[in-house]
Amino acid sequence: LRMKRRLLLVSNSTLHGGGYLDHCQQQIKDFFGKQVTRILFIPYALHDRDAYTRMARDKLKTLGYEVDSVHEAADPVEAVRKAEGIFIGGGNTFRLLKNLYDNNLVTEIRTRVLQDGVPYMGSSAGSNVATVSINTTNDMPIVCPPTFSAIGLVPFNINPHYLDPDPHSRHMGETREQRIMQYHEEPETPCVLGLREGSMLLVEGHKATLLGSTQARLFQRGKTTTEYAPGSDLSFLLTDAH
Amino acid sequence: LRMKRRLLLVSNSTLHGGGYLDHCQQQIKDFFGKQVTRILFIPYALHDRDAYTRMARDKLKTLGYEVDSVHEAADPVEAVRKAEGIFIGGGNTFRLLKNLYDNNLVTEIRTRVLQDGVPYMGSSAGSNVATVSINTTNDMPIVCPPTFSAIGLVPFNINPHYLDPDPHSRHMGETREQRIMQYHEEPETPCVLGLREGSMLLVEGHKATLLGSTQARLFQRGKTTTEYAPGSDLSFLLTDAH
Numbered sequence: 393l394r395m396k397r398r399l400l401l402v403s404n405s406t407l408h409g410g411g412y413l414d415h416c417q418q419q420i421k422d423f424f425g426k427q428v429t430r431i432l433f434i435p436y437a438l439h440d441r442d443a444y445t446r447m448a449r450d451k452l453k454t455l456g457y458e459v460d461s462v463h464e465a466a467d468p469v470e471a472v473r474k475a476e477g478i479f480i481g482g483g484n485t486f487r488l489l490k491n492l493y494d495n496n497l498v499t500e501i502r503t504r505v506l507q508d509g510v511p512y513m514g515s516s517a518g519s520n521v522a523t524v525s526i527n528t529t530n531d532m533p534i535v536c537p538p539t540f541s542a543i544g545l546v547p548f549n550i551n552p553h554y555l556d557p558d559p560h561s562r563h564m565g566e567t568r569e570q571r572i573m574q575y576h577e578e579p580e581t582p583c584v585l586g587l588r589e590g591s592m593l594l595v596e597g598h599k600a601t602l603l604g605s606t607q608a609r610l611f612q613r614g615k616t617t618t619e620y621a622p623g624s625d626l627s628f629l630l631t632d633a634h
Numbered sequence: 635l636r637m638k639r640r641l642l643l644v645s646n647s648t649l650h651g652g653g654y655l656d657h658c659q660q661q662i663k664d665f666f667g668k669q670v671t672r673i674l675f676i677p678y679a680l681h682d683r684d685a686y687t688r689m690a691r692d693k694l695k696t697l698g699y700e701v702d703s704v705h706e707a708a709d710p711v712e713a714v715r716k717a718e719g720i721f722i723g724g725g726n727t728f729r730l731l732k733n734l735y736d737n738n739l740v741t742e743i744r745t746r747v748l749q750d751g752v753p754y755m756g757s758s759a760g761s762n763v764a765t766v767s768i769n770t771t772n773d774m775p776i777v778c779p780p781t782f783s784a785i786g787l788v789p790f791n792i793n794p795h796y797l798d799p800d801p802h803s804r805h806m807g808e809t810r811e812q813r814i815m816q817y818h819e820e821p822e823t824p825c826v827l828g829l830r831e832g833s834m835l836l837v838e839g840h841k842a843t844l845l846g847s848t849q850a851r852l853f854q855r856g857k858t859t860t861e862y863a864p865g866s867d868l869s870f871l872l873t874d875a876h
């Protein structure tokens with residue numbers, strides 16, 4: 393069985409000091425290539441879908457791609473069925489997942505990506521929903537989706553915008569690491585790839601590679617955490633045992 | 635109708651540089667007073683309930699109270715029915731609320747507090763679950779409760795550990811204020827009281843007073859945010875119109 397899956401899962405859409413998608417624009421061009429000419433954008437994670445679509449459209453146009461937004465389509469499911477490429481942008485992960493379910497897109501996107509090989513790019517919340525579940529989002533639960541289970545394009549979870557503890561902080565809320573450790577106190581929880589801002593994961597079939605400018609931190613239930621440098625082969629994450 | 639409700643809703647259980655519940659120990663003694671001799675502790679927000687109970691028991695003993703933990707009771711519902719006072723500690727809000735529902739305690743606690751006047755103290759996650767819903771928790775959604783609706787002892791929501799934006803941060807995740815603003819983009823959302831670490835809300839019947847050492851920040855849908863100093867009368871928050 394040939395696995396056609398192609399994913400670009402980005403930690404963050406904007407890196408400090410840069411513009412929207414600037415820090416990953418080369419990877420976006422390499423990923424969608426010349427075959428894809430139109431990308432279906434899913435702006436469900438933000439409230440103002442029109443403004444969000446304009447921003448994505450303007451940026452992707454400079455990279456050579458036309459953007460159709462799913463919220464402008466008469467039939468969102470049909471729009472996914474016809475898509476050459478899919479990009480789900482960041483914002484609030486709960487709102488995003490709820491809207492995906494409300495519009496019956498979760499199964500449809502899974503089918504298109506895993507069976508038809510449609511390339512999928514996600515940023516932040518759009519990377520969260522590509523994984524097993526949204527259990528490791530950083531977002532506030534402003535709305536309640538029917539389930540935390542997500543599109544399931546990979547058998548692990550991601551923590552985008554991964555943040556190291558600040559040794560000078562006097563704030564007593566949990567650190568990001570403590571939060572992920574609490575997740576792993578629960579039984580049968582998958583590993584969590586902490587993608588620092590600036591990093592992204594490229595998945596091509598059964599091969600996964602860390603790209604970008606920062607390290608990633610991998611949390612596995614009952615094991616010590618591990619750091620990976622850009623360029624690392626993380627294909628072992630794609631086997632279900634992980 | 636006389637409303638017997640008595641609540642002490644604390645932002646955080648430990649303030650930087652102090653010990654567990656140190657910063658609010660005087661308010662705890664004033665709140666439970668001499669009439670209460672035993673407090674029912676609910677340790678559901680943390681994984682290690684025995685260790686958590688030991689910590690709460692040791693601290694409250696120094697203030698003159700015996701602690702029974704609900705997780706040591708043969709029948710948790712019966713334990714709530716008999717409780718003279720209730721304290722729900724912090725940890726993970728999703729885990730806490732799921733465990734409250736799994737043990738059929740949500741309605742039981744509401745009845746005991748609103749009808750019987752049993753004093754309720756919450757800290758952090760324990761303050762979140764006292765409100766309308768957990769939509770404004772800061773915690774990671776490590777488990778999925780049946781609903782985000784909570785005990786509903788007050789008609790508004792709380793954001794504990796409220797944090798002002800750090801002007802020097804290069805991190806691009808949403809600020810706390812942006813997250814709460816995203817909540818208020820959703821229709822018919824109640825106000826959110828951002829309790830900074832060090833602050834707490836005392837509710838006695840229809841009167842609410844801000845206590846502690848820090849200001850609180852109030853977010854109301856469609857209105858400008860407001861700051862309140864310790865000692866402020868926040869009774870207007872208890873009317874359903876808010």
Ligand SMILES: [Ca+2]
Nearest residue numbers: 483484485531
């Ligand atoms: Ca977000």
Ligand SMILES: [Ca+2]
Nearest residue numbers: 725726727773
């Ligand atoms: Ca917490």
